[in-house]
Amino acid sequence: MSSLNPRAEGPSSPPPLYAAVSGLKTPPPNGRATGLYNGSNSVSPRRAKGEAANQTQCRNIVIYGWCRYQDRGCIFNHDTSNISPSKNPTSPSQSGSHLNADMSKRKLNVESASFTPGQSPSFVNAVVASPPQSKLNPKVLEAAVFTPRMGVTSATPPISSAPLPQMNLNLMDPMMQGGGYMQQEIPPFPNLSQTFDGMALDQSPMPPNPYEYTPVTPQQHAQVNPYAHQNNPTDVYYGQQSYTQPLQYHLYAPLGPHKQNLLSYQKTVHDLFLKDHAREDLQKKAEATLQTLPNSTLPNVDSYHTLVPLDLHTPKPQGKNAPAPAPSTFGYTSWVYKAISSKDGMPYILRRLEGFRLSNEKAIRVVEHWKRVLNASIVTVHDAFTTRVFGDNSIVFVFDYFPLSQTLQEVHFGPNSRYQNRHHGAHQNQTQNANTEHMLWSYIVQIASALKTIHAAGLAARTIQPNKLLLTNKNRIRINCCSIFDVLHFEGGRTLLELQQDDYIAFGKLILSIACNNPHAINNAQKSMDYVGRTFTPELKNFLLYVFNGPANGGPRTMDELLSMVSFQLIQNFDSSLHQNDVLESQLSKELENGRLVRLLCKFGFINERPEFAHDRTWSETGDRYLIMLFRDYVFHQVDEAGNPVIDMVHVLSCLNKLDAGTDERIMLVSRDEQNCLIVSFRELKRAIESSFSELQKRG
Numbered sequence: 001m002s003s004l005n006p007r008a009e010g011p012s013s014p015p016p017l018y019a020a021v022s023g024l025k026t027p028p029p030n031g032r033a034t035g036l037y038n039g040s041n042s043v044s045p046r047r048a049k050g051e052a053a054n055q056t057q058c059r060n061i062v063i064y065g066w067c068r069y070q071d072r073g074c075i076f077n078h079d080t081s082n083i084s085p086s087k088n089p090t091s092p093s094q095s096g097s098h099l100n101a102d103m104s105k106r107k108l109n110v111e112s113a114s115f116t117p118g119q120s121p122s123f124v125n126a127v128v129a130s131p132p133q134s135k136l137n138p139k140v141l142e143a144a145v146f147t148p149r150m151g152v153t154s155a156t157p158p159i160s161s162a163p164l165p166q167m168n169l170n171l172m173d174p175m176m177q178g179g180g181y182m183q184q185e186i187p188p189f190p191n192l193s194q195t196f197d198g199m200a201l202d203q204s205p206m207p208p209n210p211y212e213y214t215p216v217t218p219q220q221h222a223q224v225n226p227y228a229h230q231n232n233p234t235d236v237y238y239g240q241q242s243y244t245q246p247l248q249y250h251l252y253a254p255l256g257p258h259k260q261n262l263l264s265y266q267k268t269v270h271d272l273f274l275k276d277h278a279r280e281d282l283q284k285k286a287e288a289t290l291q292t293l294p295n296s297t298l299p300n301v302d303s304y305h306t307l308v309p310l311d312l313h314t315p316k317p318q319g320k321n322a323p324a325p326a327p328s329t330f331g332y333t334s335w336v337y338k339a340i341s342s343k344d345g346m347p348y349i350l351r352r353l354e355g356f357r358l359s360n361e362k363a364i365r366v367v368e369h370w371k372r373v374l375n376a377s378i379v380t381v382h383d384a385f386t387t388r389v390f391g392d393n394s395i396v397f398v399f400d401y402f403p404l405s406q407t408l409q410e411v412h413f414g415p416n417s418r419y420q421n422r423h424h425g426a427h428q429n430q431t432q433n434a435n436t437e438h439m440l441w442s443y444i445v446q447i448a449s450a451l452k453t454i455h456a457a458g459l460a461a462r463t464i465q466p467n468k469l470l471l472t473n474k475n476r477i478r479i480n481c482c483s484i485f486d487v488l489h490f491e492g493g494r495t496l497l498e499l500q501q502d503d504y505i506a507f508g509k510l511i512l513s514i515a516c517n518n519p520h521a522i523n524n525a526q527k528s529m530d531y532v533g534r535t536f537t538p539e540l541k542n543f544l545l546y547v548f549n550g551p552a553n554g555g556p557r558t559m560d561e562l563l564s565m566v567s568f569q570l571i572q573n574f575d576s577s578l579h580q581n582d583v584l585e586s587q588l589s590k591e592l593e594n595g596r597l598v599r600l601l602c603k604f605g606f607i608n609e610r611p612e613f614a615h616d617r618t619w620s621e622t623g624d625r626y627l628i629m630l631f632r633d634y635v636f637h638q639v640d641e642a643g644n645p646v647i648d649m650v651h652v653l654s655c656l657n658k659l660d661a662g663t664d665e666r667i668m669l670v671s672r673d674e675q676n677c678l679i680v681s682f683r684e685l686k687r688a689i690e691s692s693f694s695e696l697q698k699r700g
C-alpha cells in the first residue's frame, strides 16, 4: 500500500507548545491503522555471546527510565547511572516545546517504511516517551518493549499487585505537563474487564500486561485483517469484550444480512447507509405526507386543517349544475382527504360521506368500539362526527393515514396494474405461480389475523373487498373503512353471526378474484375454482372451499378452525416477517449515528478557519486549534504518493466515529510542510474540539 502524506502546504510549524517528533515512519495509509507501529526491526536486541544478563542494560530503563519488573525478577541491569539524562524521557530538562527546534530535520517522505496496523504498542510508547534528539540508536526506539522472563514463575507476585504507572489523563494541558504530548506517560492498555453497559469499571486484579510483546509472523503481517479479533491487546476496537474501553457503541456495527461475495473486511460506502430503494421509498412517503394543495378552498373540518383530496381518480362533480357523481361503496358520494390534526400535528385521513343525515345518535357511538380494535392489518379509526362546513350534511370518519398506499382494486385490477396483462387462465410459468401464491398466502394470513381480532371484539369487518383493502407496502395490506357500515346501517336488522359469516364469503371472493386475476371470478365460481386447483397448491383450494362452503358439519365457520387450516402458512409468514424485521433493523443501524456525525461536522465547520480570529493569538495559536486543523487535513485532505487526493469515505467515517467516541487509538498528524508530527489519541482530539467549541460559544 502506498504511503500517504498530507499536502505539503498549509499549516506548517506548530506553535511551540506542541513538541514535534521528526524522523518517524510515515503515517498509516489512509490513517486507518488501528494498531501501533511494529517496525521492521522489532525483534529484541540480542545479548552478545557470553555477556551475563545482569550486565545487560534493561531495555525498559533505556526506553522508559524505569522497569516495572525491577523488583519482581527482571534479571537485567537496572542501574540508571550510565544512562545520559538525554536518554531519560522523564527528565524535565528534556521536556517542553524547545524540543522541536532540532528534531524535525528528517522529513517524512514516501520512501519511509509504511505503517503496519494491529501490532505491539511499543512504537508509540517509545516515540512519545523518547526525545528524538537523544543519542539513542533509532533501532532502540523501534524495538518492541522488552518483557523480562521471570526467574521463578511460582514466586512471581501477581501482576496486578504491581503499581501501575500513574496515568495522567490531562494529556493536552501543556502547563500541567510541561511539554505537551511528549512528556506523557502512556497509559497502559485499559486493564479492567468492563461490564457490558460500559458503566461499572472493575478494578479487580490481573490487568493485561501493556508491554507484552506479541510476536507477529510475516504471514500474519501479510494477512492483517483489521476486523479480526485475535485476543491481542492492541485490538482495542475489534475485541472490546476483553478490555475496559468504554463500549464503542458509536461505531457502526456490521449487522446482517451481509453480502456474500465480499471479503470479510471489505465494505462499500453504500454498506454504511440505508439502501437506496428504501431511502427513496421513505422520502417519497415523507413528501406525500407533507404535500399541500396550493390555493385550496377546502375548509378546516373540526380540528383538522390543510385538507388535500386523495381520491382524484374518481370523477367528482364540479360546480352546482354538474351531474351527480356515482355513489361510492357506501351508497353516498365519498371524499377522501389527507388532513393535519391541530391537536397533535399528525396527518390523518378524513373520509367524508356527502349528504348523510344521522338519524340515531347511538349509531355514531359504534365508532367508540372500533377505536379499541387494534391490529396491524386494520386501518385504525380514530373518530367520527357530522359536519356542515362543506355546505351540506356530511359525516366524516377519521382514519390513520398511510402515505402512497393504494387499494387492492388499483393494484390488481386498475388500468395501471402490473398484473393487468395476466388474464384469467393465461399461461404463467411456475415461478410466477409460486410468487402469486406466496402473495396470496400473505394476504390470507393478514386478513385472517385482522378478522380474528375483529370477530373477537364482537364486530364484523364488512369491508373485505378489493377497493377497501389498502396496500401500504410490499405485500402489506390493511382493511380500510371499518366501522362505516356499522354507523350507516346501524339499524340494519342483521345479526352479528350473519355479518361475520359474510366476512368469510367476502374473504373467499377477494382471494379467488386475485388468484384468477379477475375481479369477476366469482361469477363463474366453478371455472375459477378449477383454475385455482390447476395452478396453485391444494391447500389454497381447500382454504377457498372452507370459506365458501363452511365446515363439513354444516355449522358456522370459525376463525380458530380457519387458522388451524392455514397454520403452516402462518408459521412461514411469521418467519418471513421476522426476516424482514432483521433487514429493517440492519438498515436502521446504518442510519443510527448519522445525526451525530453531522453535529460533529458542524462543530468542525464552526471551529476551523475563522477569519475574524485569524489575528487573535489566544484563538488561532493555541494548541487545540492547531491540532484540530491538522486533524482536519488528516481526515479530509489525504493525498497519495503522487499528490492525488485520496477520496475515501470509509476513512472519513471511521475517523469521525472514533473521534466522537473519543477512543484511545493514536494517530500521527503531520503538518503540511512535513516538518512536524504529533502523535495524539482520538480522546485528546475530542477534548480539543469540545474545548474549542465551548470557547467559541462563550465568545459568541
Ligand SMILES: Nc1ncnc2c1ncn2[C@@H]1O[C@H](COP(=O)(O)OP(=O)(O)OP(=O)(O)O)[C@@H](O)[C@H]1O
Binding pocket: 310, 311, 314, 327, 328, 329, 330, 334, 336, 349, 379, 399, 400, 401, 402, 403, 404, 405, 406, 407, 409, 410, 467, 468, 470, 480
Ligand atoms: N387510510 C388511508 N391512507 C392513505 N390513503 C388512503 C387511505 N384511505 C384511502 N386512501 C387513498 O384514497 C384513495 C381512494 O380510496 P377509496 O377507499 O375511496 O377508494 P375508491 O376506489 O375510490 O372507493 P369508493 O368507490 O368506495 O370511493 C385510495 O386509492 C388511497 O390512495
